[in-house]
Each structure stands twice: as C-alpha cells, then as structure tokens.
C-alpha cells in the first residue's frame with residue numbers, strides 16, 4: 780500500500796469523509812492523503828485521516844491485518860452458508876400476510892426487546 784499526499788480535487792470534496800483505513804469520520808481540507816494498493820493499475824482505497832497518518836505504517840498495518848482477518852472470517856461464513864443451501868424461505872404472500880397481521884414491532888425500544896430476549900420470552 781502506498782499513501783500519498785495530494786491537493787484535494789475540488790470544493791465538493793471538502794468536508795466530512797470516512798477514512799478508508801480506520802473508517803472514522805474526519806474533516807477533509809485542501810490537502811488529502813490517499814491510499815493505493817496493488818500493481819498497476821492500482822486500486823484507490825480512498826482518503827486517509829490524519830490520525831492514521833500520524834499513527835504511521837505500523838498503525839495502518841494493524842488495521843489492514845484486522846481487515847484481512849475480518850475478510851477471511853466473512854468469506855468463510857459466506858462459503859459455509861452457500862454450501863449449506865436454502866432450507867427454508869417464506870413466500871412473498873406469507874410476508875404480506877404477516878405484515879397485515881403485525882401492525883408494529885413487538886417492543887418500542889431495543890432495550891425492551893433485549894430484556895425480553897434475555898428472559899427467554901421471545902426467540
């Protein structure tokens with residue numbers, strides 16, 4: 780991966796961005812750092828925040844290692860799901876009937892839902 784310094788392209792690019800490394804929001808000003816990887820043509824990852832630049836290569840490498848681990852886990856889970864196949868799936872008619880029956884969610888707040896779930900009152 781290469782991280783390079785650029786003059787930000789236009790006024791439309793200024794403002795809040797998500798760092799392509801740590802995913803945190805940051806304010807992009809007239810200077811931007813961009814991450815590229817791979818052989819030509821390189822893949823542009825996006826803008827890099829100043830915290831990641833300040834953290835340096837080791838800090839950024841830890842984020843990349845974390846992404847790689849997450850990607851491997853996600854790929855393994857998706858592969859397992861694909862190999863499992865679909866054992867049950869409602870029809871659209873069943874969904875529409877359920878929508879006409881349930882007019883609102885079970886609880887008003889996520890906390891009420893979580894409490895009922897932890898008490899075993901719902902599945």
Ligand SMILES: [Zn+2]
Pocket residue numbers: 798799800801802803827828829830831832
């Ligand atoms: Zn960052």
